[in-house]
């Protein structure tokens with residue numbers, strides 16, 4: 001715990017405008033309860049907040065029993081922003097060499113669904129700003145994140161794949177998209193498709209599961225056949 005607090009002070013003194021506190025922790029002890037894990041998150045945050053005056057964002061795990069409750073309690077403990085979500089290390093098994101190996105797998109576009117879902121649910125319900133991370137690969141993904149309610153979208157995998165210049169093309173595509181759709185700024189988009197503001201809030205919940213299944217089309221159909229509703 002000491003390290004978090006000391007580094008936070010050093011970072012502020014070095015001139016940072018804000019701090020992202022990545023609580024990268026994969027609890028594996030069966031004796032450790034969920035409540036204890038949650039208490040630890042809150043304790044780390046409180047201690048860091050007590051040492052710095054700059055805004056503190058918390059990058060958190062998607063694995064809480066009730067993410068919305070945890071988000072609310074992190075806000076009460078002083079979080080100025082939440083970064084959704086940490087993408088935890090998941091080792092692979094090499095079945096020939098019989099080894100458990102770290103192997104970096106960059107995110108796919110599907111990874112965006114998890115932060116999109118929770119940002120959409122949390123937007124307008126908690127006072128913290130929200131940042132989306134995982135699966136933001138292009139300008140359309142940035143628009144999705146903003147519409148769900150993100151104030152910020154973060155990009156790593158796409159830059160590793162395409163190089164740093166990809167940022168320029170995302171920015172250009174975003175500007176074009178906003179102009180084509182007659183938005184004056186990104187803030188006009190923010191939260192427009194959150195659970196609170198979207199046309200059908202129930203789409204954010206699992207009660208739509210049967211409906212979701214009905215929208216599934218086998219991948220070998222062409223786009224036109226899918227649109228016509230062939231199954």
Ligand SMILES: Cc1cc2nc3c(=O)[nH]c(=O)nc-3n(C[C@H](O)[C@H](O)[C@H](O)COP(=O)(O)O)c2cc1C
Nearest residue numbers: 022086087107111133134135136154155156157158
């Ligand atoms: C090579 C690599 C290094 C990373 N290092 C960090 C890190 O030091 N701290 C952190 O919070 N996240 C780190 N991440 C996670 C990213 O910040 C991000 O949450 C994750 O890659 C998902 O976003 P993406 O789909 O845009 O890649 C790293 C990711 C990659 C691929």
